[in-house]
Amino acid sequence: MRFFLDTADVREIETGLEWGMVDGITTNPSLIAKQGKPYLPTVKEIAELVDGPVSGEVLATDYEGMLAEARKLAALADNVVVKVPLSPAGLRAVRTLKAEGIPTNVTLCFSANQALLAAKAGAAYISPFVGRVDDVGWDGMELIEQVVTIYDNYAFDTEVLVASIRHPLHVAQSALLGAHVATIPFKVLEKLYRHPLTDRGLEAFLDDWRATGKGFDD
Numbered sequence: 332m333r334f335f336l337d338t339a340d341v342r343e344i345e346t347g348l349e350w351g352m353v354d355g356i357t358t359n360p361s362l363i364a365k366q367g368k369p370y371l372p373t374v375k376e377i378a379e380l381v382d383g384p385v386s387g388e389v390l391a392t393d394y395e396g397m398l399a400e401a402r403k404l405a406a407l408a409d410n411v412v413v414k415v416p417l418s419p420a421g422l423r424a425v426r427t428l429k430a431e432g433i434p435t436n437v438t439l440c441f442s443a444n445q446a447l448l449a450a451k452a453g454a455a456y457i458s459p460f461v462g463r464v465d466d467v468g469w470d471g472m473e474l475i476e477q478v479v480t481i482y483d484n485y486a487f488d489t490e491v492l493v494a495s496i497r498h499p500l501h502v503a504q505s506a507l508l509g510a511h512v513a514t515i516p517f518k519v520l521e522k523l524y525r526h527p528l529t530d531r532g533l534e535a536f537l538d539d540w541r542a543t544g545k546g547f548d549d
């Protein structure tokens with residue numbers, strides 16, 4: 332499973348890269364707005380920092396507008412993936428951009444049928460938002476299971492990129508279901524490492540050796 336960081340915060344990205352746990356980045360207009368920096372330069376800065384795919388989202392909602400913005404995003408760096416909202420105009424743009432060799436990540440997916448449409452349009456990635464499905468009392472992981480099953484049934488090339496991840500269980504469940512990618516907020520990535528028994532066990536190991544009064548090289 333590939334781990335993308337779901338952030339536009341360069342400090343979080345640099346830390347994740349140091350940990351060796353960043354295979355790519357996803358941004359969205361809200362995440363970039365939080366940084367208080369210009370839109371395109373922020374995507375470019377991140378794409379130059381990270382070797383893997385970096386998703387930058389169009390702001391237009393009409394077909395021609397999305398194409399124009401997508402081409403500007405794609406021109407920023409070879410690893411930019413263009414995020415497109417799930418709409419008739421959006422998926423029409425996905426088909427056109429694929430023909431131009433520009434990879435897309437179809438975002439704001441909340442149903443299996445939407446994911447099926449995105450795969451038929453030729454998206455490189457589909458982003459089902461598990462957390463937001465949970466937020467309205469449905470089961471976000473059920474959506475992931477449906478999408479993975481449908482994509483396997485028809486051997487679609489589109490990759491399932493689980494988004495709107497809220498906690499470590501979303502990551503583990505996505506991996507158990509065979510999703511290709513999880514895009515993870517930095518605070519959730521930090522939590523993946525943590526377990527109280529690990530902390531307690533390490534402390535006990537070190538205490539036991541400290542009790543001998545000897546050091547590492549004794």
Ligand code: G3P
Pocket residue numbers: 337357358359362460462463494495496514
């Ligand atoms: O990549 C999409 C993700 O950023 C949305 O997450 O927490 O706003 O639902 P959230």
